[in-house]
Amino acid sequence: MRKAAAIAYAALLYGFIFLPVAMLILxxxxxxxxxxxxxxxxSLKWYQAILSDSxxxxxxxxxxxxxxxxxxxxxxLGFLAAWGFARFSLKWPGFWKAVITLPxxxxxxxxxxxxxxxxxxxxxxxxxxxxxxxxxxxxxxxxFAIILSQMTAxxxxxxxxxxxxxxxxxxxxxxxxxxxxxPALFASFFLAVTFSWDEFIMAFLLxxxxxxxxxxxxxxxxxxxxxxxxxxxxxxxxxxxxxxxxFELVAFRKRNT
Amino acid sequence: xxxxxxxxxxxxxxxxxxxLVFFILPFAGMVLxxxxxxxxxxxxxxxxxxxxxxxxxxxxxxNSLEITAIVTLVSIVLAYPFAWILAHVVPERWQxxxxxxAILPFWTSYVVRSYSWLLVLAEKGVINDLIQGLGxxxxxxxxxNTRFATITGFVHFFVMLLTLTIYxxxxxxxxNYAKAAADLGASPFxxxxxxxxxxxxxxxMVGAFLTFVLAIGDYITPQILGGNxxxxxxxxxxMQIGRRGDFPLSSALAIILMLVITLAYVACARWLKLERx
Amino acid sequence: MMKFSAIARLAASxxxxxxxxxxxxxxxxxxxxxxxxxxxxALLQPFEEANGVKVNVKxxxxxxxxxxxxxxxxxxDWDIMVIDSVDVRRGVERNLFEALPEDQLPLADLFPEVKMxxxxxxxxxxxxxxxxxxxxxxxxxKAKVSVEDMQSLAALTSDKYKGRIAIYDYYLPVIGMxxxxxxxxxxxxxxxxxxxxxxxxxxxxxxxKAVTDVAASQTALxxxxxxxxxxxxxxxxAGIAKDNPDLDFSIPKEGAVLWSxxxxxxxxxxxxxxxLKFIQYILSxxxxxxxATSSCYWGMxxxxxxxxxxxxxxxxxxxxxxxxxxxxxxxxxxxxDLDKKMQDVWTEMLQSQ
Numbered sequence: 102m103r104k105a106a107a108i109a110y111a112a113l114l115y116g117f118i119f120l121p122v123a124m125l126i127l128x129x130x131x132x133x134x135x136x137x138x139x140x141x142x143x144s145l146k147w148y149q150a151i152l153s154d155s156x157x158x159x160x161x162x163x164x165x166x167x168x169x170x171x172x173x174x175x176x177x178l179g180f181l182a183a184w185g186f187a188r189f190s191l192k193w194p195g196f197w198k199a200v201i202t203l204p205x206x207x208x209x210x211x212x213x214x215x216x217x218x219x220x221x222x223x224x225x226x227x228x229x230x231x232x233x234x235x236x237x238x239x240x241x242x243x244x245f246a247i248i249l250s251q252m253t254a255x256x257x258x259x260x261x262x263x264x265x266x267x268x269x270x271x272x273x274x275x276x277x278x279x280x281x282x283x284p285a286l287f288a289s290f291f292l293a294v295t296f297s298w299d300e301f302i303m304a305f306l307l308x309x310x311x312x313x314x315x316x317x318x319x320x321x322x323x324x325x326x327x328x329x330x331x332x333x334x335x336x337x338x339x340x341x342x343x344x345x346x347x348f349e350l351v352a353f354r355k356r357n358t
Numbered sequence: 359x360x361x362x363x364x365x366x367x368x369x370x371x372x373x374x375x376x377x378l379v380f381f382i383l384p385f386a387g388m389v390l391x392x393x394x395x396x397x398x399x400x401x402x403x404x405x406x407x408x409x410x411x412x413x414x415x416x417x418x419x420x421n422s423l424e425i426t427a428i429v430t431l432v433s434i435v436l437a438y439p440f441a442w443i444l445a446h447v448v449p450e451r452w453q454x455x456x457x458x459x460a461i462l463p464f465w466t467s468y469v470v471r472s473y474s475w476l477l478v479l480a481e482k483g484v485i486n487d488l489i490q491g492l493g494x495x496x497x498x499x500x501x502x503n504t505r506f507a508t509i510t511g512f513v514h515f516f517v518m519l520l521t522l523t524i525y526x527x528x529x530x531x532x533x534n535y536a537k538a539a540a541d542l543g544a545s546p547f548x549x550x551x552x553x554x555x556x557x558x559x560x561x562x563m564v565g566a567f568l569t570f571v572l573a574i575g576d577y578i579t580p581q582i583l584g585g586n587x588x589x590x591x592x593x594x595x596x597m598q599i600g601r602r603g604d605f606p607l608s609s610a611l612a613i614i615l616m617l618v619i620t621l622a623y624v625a626c627a628r629w630l631k632l633e634r635x
Numbered sequence: 636m637m638k639f640s641a642i643a644r645l646a647a648s649x650x651x652x653x654x655x656x657x658x659x660x661x662x663x664x665x666x667x668x669x670x671x672x673x674x675x676x677a678l679l680q681p682f683e684e685a686n687g688v689k690v691n692v693k694x695x696x697x698x699x700x701x702x703x704x705x706x707x708x709x710x711x712d713w714d715i716m717v718i719d720s721v722d723v724r725r726g727v728e729r730n731l732f733e734a735l736p737e738d739q740l741p742l743a744d745l746f747p748e749v750k751m752x753x754x755x756x757x758x759x760x761x762x763x764x765x766x767x768x769x770x771x772x773x774x775x776x777k778a779k780v781s782v783e784d785m786q787s788l789a790a791l792t793s794d795k796y797k798g799r800i801a802i803y804d805y806y807l808p809v810i811g812m813x814x815x816x817x818x819x820x821x822x823x824x825x826x827x828x829x830x831x832x833x834x835x836x837x838x839x840x841x842x843x844k845a846v847t848d849v850a851a852s853q854t855a856l857x858x859x860x861x862x863x864x865x866x867x868x869x870x871x872x873a874g875i876a877k878d879n880p881d882l883d884f885s886i887p888k889e890g891a892v893l894w895s896x897x898x899x900x901x902x903x904x905x906x907x908x909x910x911l912k913f914i915q916y917i918l919s920x921x922x923x924x925x926x927a928t929s930s931c932y933w934g935m936x937x938x939x940x941x942x943x944x945x946x947x948x949x950x951x952x953x954x955x956x957x958x959x960x961x962x963x964x965x966x967x968x969x970x971x972d973l974d975k976k977m978q979d980v981w982t983e984m985l986q987s988q
Binding site: 135 | 666671674675676691692693694707708709712848849850853854857858874875877878930931932
């Protein structure tokens with residue numbers, strides 16, 4: 102009885118979670134201009150329309166580039182800082198850690214506005230590069246926190262052993278510490294990519310015509326009601342799910358070996 | 359030893375410098391800018407005065423707080439039992455898959471997710487179709503373009519997020535707590551209320567704080583789903599930027615939003631400390 | 636802005652500046668600040684292919700925001716701007732625009748009523764040229780409402796259509812309509828008129844289900860979410876008329892607001908020849924037809940020679956234009972100060988329950 106209630110509740114929540122996605126995908130195959138019932142497809146014309154829209158494909162590439170590059174920088178900076186705080190007794194560690202993680206408690210809108218005003222003041226134009234900086238600001242603290250939480254005393258002993266055998270600091274970092282922390286590095290990189298990939302408001306504020314996919318989707322949405330928006334959404338979802346599964350497999354395999 | 363510490367500072371320096379230049383400085387700039395006027399010289403508090411004297415800006419904050427509070431509460435209430443079922447009812451070997459499924463729509467584009475709710479809730483959408491099909495109502499009910507729609511869109515996202523954090527917390531608990539309580543004669547309800555719930559409170563509070571920060575600063579969900587029938591503070595801010603390019607005023611409003619978040623953090627921090635006791 | 640930039644520059648590092656500006660657009664591209672109708676690939680591609688140039692577009696909402704974008708950019712970043720005809724003056728006052736060579740533009744082809752020389756010609760020089768126009772008036776679904784009622788703005792505040800109205804989310808035209816409904820002229824609005832206008836707006840809001848942007852307005856009408864769109868017109872009904880032939884618009888007896896968009900060229904453009912070519916393309920019969928039927932919104936072409944099909948002309952009500960134009964009033968063009976106050980009235984309307 103209790104089990105039946107549990108299953109019913111879970112089914113209900115799965116329904117709630119998947120309802121909009123299911124509708125989104127269904128009506129991306131809509132035959133007419135209006136993506137609401139009745140369904141009168143299936144038609145592939147909206148997919149054709151978006152795949153031949155160069156603005157969307159350029160935005161897609163921009164999104165990928167910004168996500169990967171900014172996440173790499175975020176992981177490297179976060180990793181170095183985490184190593185510094187985990188392995189050395191620096192002065193006021195609590196204060197400095199708080200400084201690094203501070204951006205986590207601030208809305209993207211506020212960080213984005215601050216950078217927009219800052220870059221304006223310096224006379225720097227809006228660009229994907231400016232957006233990349235913004236994404237490092239939001240993701241670096243996250244990478245720092247994740248990696249720091251995975252640094253154990255046991256690893257410190259191995260590092261010490263390597264140092265005793267004559268390895269230099271940078272050699273220890275690159276050859277010993279980074280490989281030992283690979284799962285944490287990968288997880289924080291993946292998380293950073295996810296957040297960068299889907300971030301809208303800073304991209305909206307900080308880029309000009311070269312922009313990322315969320316902003317182009319917003320423009321599409323502003324440009325009139327059309328199942329094209331559904332088609333883009335469905336495609337992005339498909340790609341993201343594949344990436345999530347790849348991540349799951351990679352992370353899993355690591356755990357088993 | 360001194361040498362070793364230098365290496366530590368060197369390693370931490372890039373991250374610290376980056377935060378200083380691209381987070382602290384811009385924020386300081388925003389504070390300074392909020393004390394100026396768009397078309398006049400000199401320092402002024404006029405932007406802040408406007409917030410307190412102009413009822414519609416003030417209402418923006420009130421709407422933000424109300425919506426965020428409801429969203430946080432509803433999301434926790436919906437997600438907790440769900441996470442519990444995933445952690446304790448679903449067989450161990452299926453749990454990862456069940457969890458992955460539960461957060462899969464997380465990876466739909468954020469803008470598109472709100473847009474699809476708009477279509478689902480529309481008068482010609484599936485929910486109205488269903489309600490009328492079941493004979494629960496004669497005429498379509500307005501759900502899109504309302505506060506209800508905004509809340510639904512938010513709750514959808516945060517149920518996924520909270521399920522994840524609460525599930526992680528539940529899995530960390532040793533089953534021995536529940537067993538011990540049962541051995542001592544506690545009913546399942548008493549066990550939950552006095553043992554499990556307090557132990558998962560940190561997970562709930564972390565999730566709740568995250569929900570609060572992300573929801574109160576969001577522009578997209580209310581903008582797409584709320585139908586402009588009321589504005590939340592981020593919408594008021596974006597309106598000043600988008601239509602008039604008034605950065606001093608919007609900076610002041612953003613700083614007020616920031617203060618509210620800080621207050622929430624201070625309030626939550628007290629709870630979060632339980633974790634470390 | 637000045638004070639802050641002085642402070643911020645102190646903190647600037649030169650290397651960062653070099654790095655950031657290296658990523659700005661190449662000079663060969665044409666950079667245009669536009670409204671969404673110009674983002675349609677069907678409009679841009681023929682020009683891009685014919686001239687071997689890439690047109691970069693950035694959309695903006697209001698003139699204030701557009702000018703703010705320009706002010707935050709480097710001189711020469713932008714070549715072309717789409718701007719409300721009534722606001723061309725604001726760009727000229729800021730010394731942003733270049734005078735256009737009248738002899739190289741097909742001015743004789745334009746509807747005389749929308750040439751707007753009073754707004755686009757300043758000190759004897761032409762700074763803007765009208766490319767498209769239309770009306771902010773009452774858009775409606777004629778299967779659901781009485782067409783007769785739609786001949787008066789009073790319908791928008793009457794109880795009869797309570798809960799069936801959507802309002803277009805742009806403050807200037809709807810404020811213009813509210814002003815007309817109480818017998819005021821849009822060109823003569825002052826701060827003293829705002830309380831009365833606010834009252835009308837609040838009544839409209841009480842009748843309305845949602846306040847919607849371009850796309851959401853189309854959605855609301857197309858899905859039956861609303862039957863009437865305040866501020867609507869051919870720009871919202873024409874594009875979806877194919878799917879829903881019941882969508883129509885009226886010019887009520889009190890009149891309607893005429894919107895008119897102009898093209899202007901930046902004084903600091905590094906690509907003036909190409910910018911002029913772009914303006915010439917948009918004003919050509921082909922460009923005019925594509926702009927008029929752009930995917931974002933339709934509108935009347937400024938040129939009488941636009942290469943539109945008879946069907947398209949019918950949807951746009953081409954033959955009724957002289958009569959409509961006679962009754963239309965100018966888009967409000969407030970001063971900076973009044974603009975802020977109008978925006979505040981609008982925000983207040985949105986926040987009212």
